[in-house]
Amino acid sequence: MIAEFLVRRLLQMVPLLIGVSVLGFAMMHLAPGGPTALYTMNPNVTAEDVERIKEAWGLNDPLHVQYLRWVGNMFSGNFGNSFRGGAEVRGLIIERIPATLQLMGTAYLIAVVLGFFIGTLGAFRQYSVFDYLATTGALITLSIPTFWFGLMVIFIFAEQLGWIPSGGTRSLGSGGGGLLDQLHHLVAPAFVLGLVLTAQWSRYFRTSLLETKNQEYVRTAHAKGLASSEVLRYHILRNAILPIIALAGVQLPAVFSGALVAESIFGWAGMGRLFLDALTYRDYPVLMAMLMITAFLVVIGNLLADVALAIVDPRVRAV
């Protein structure tokens, strides 16, 4: 059953990935100047040079030939070379992935734990002072621009109080790079990203629990005399978790966006930082590769969430 479901979902992924690549390819070619924009703007590069580059990159071939070559290259992991320094894009990105995953993982963890407690308490004490403060607080947190929030955290906790380093992934010089040192650097960005996610998750948990709490089977469970704690564990939480697993996948693009913002403010050397650096220099190959890789990770993440859902909930497999 699960295998069949997995195959079906994998097949559904194919048109999505084709769409993603076509859109990415189109964006690259619709941009003014196309892939050679950087060279066209450079006064030291003559029109003949640009023509030579175009010929060398195969930009004079028909579009579908170019597209297929580009996709073929991506599949073999060849994302081209950075305009800046000429390093292989693949290496540049692989180097940055762990830092971003660390940040996103820690933030997800904070959000799931805190969000679960806040959301559950809110749902079971609906319209209480706590619930009111939690829901209002969540909305306020979601309204604060993450980058500004990060700036304020740096100002207060790094510059005024000196509790945390003001940025970077590790301390420079001797003593830098140890596990504790890295964690010390991780605290602020993970906290900022985690808090935003917590706000979202507590809302999800609350809504999902409220919905489940009022289902008839919960009333039945109470009526047949089960202890409240048992009803909560076996009847409410188990069912309320389901939509939240799906949301973990759906939320992934937003988490990537949030990570980029947190990385940009705290100088965390992850993929977001790499992306922004590439943006400064209009480093096309890096930008396109990053766009495709993040979209690809999102598609995979959604697939994983669906599979997790299918494992927990047999009804999903039939869909």
Add this chain to the structure above:
Amino acid sequence: MAATPAAPTATLSMPARMSRQESIAGQIWRRFRQHRMAMFGLITIIVLFLASLFAPAIAPYDPDQVNPLARHQPPFSAGHLLGTDEIGRDVLSRLLFAGRVSLTVGFAAMLVTIIVGSLVGLCSAYYGGKIDVLLMRLTDVFLSFPTIYLLLVLAAFVRPSVLSITLIVGFTAWMEVARIVRAQFLTLKEQEFVTAARAMGSTAPRIMLRELLPNGVGPIIVAATLQVAAAILAESYISFLGYGIQPPQASWGIMLNNAQEFFTRAPWLAVFPGVAITLAVLAFNFVGDGLRDAFDPRQRMR
């Protein structure tokens, strides 16, 4: 004999129908008013809107007026309620004028989102079949990209202006609206009052405009309100990074970009624009939440 009872029914039903419609709007307003946070949001939006509209009259200084003698004046100093920046420009005046740009982009981008999203959603639901599959797959494709990555790639390759930023923000956010509009239309299409209207001989466009649109408009208005908030946030971040609105034009995001450099010396430069963004975004989020409850009281009762 057949025509006689029909006539009084028709004359009776017309006023009855109108008063019913009025009372629906009244009910929504009544429920909205009970939502304290939503009312706070609404008042905040009105104040921000009026402050931006009348900025030239309210602002104590010309927002671009440089004063080398009054650089980095802290807040509450003589003549400058919110202080001055690195070249002596009055922060309050700049904030008011920047609000015009930020709010304009927020509203205009929302309109782009709603128009594109509604078109995609309507076509999808109305034509169904292959077109539906194609459009919904396209929506999935757009949803696969992390918004900020998409926004920044587009913004980096387009000459930045208020118009281009508005279009970019709008075109990267229409997916949710498309899904909402499609879902609304599909559900409503099967409802009994639509069948009734069809049975009475209403034409397809009439059914769409008179029956479907008024009934499905709630979630769209809610999405539109929340979209203004999202668009203001998006613009502020792009401008903060320097790919959005360009100086000397000011937006709240640009002011933050400026403030970063003088962070330790003049923290207030970073505080006030951030508070302005938060306030505006919060207001729209509160109103959106209040409208959702007002349009669909069942959701609140849950």
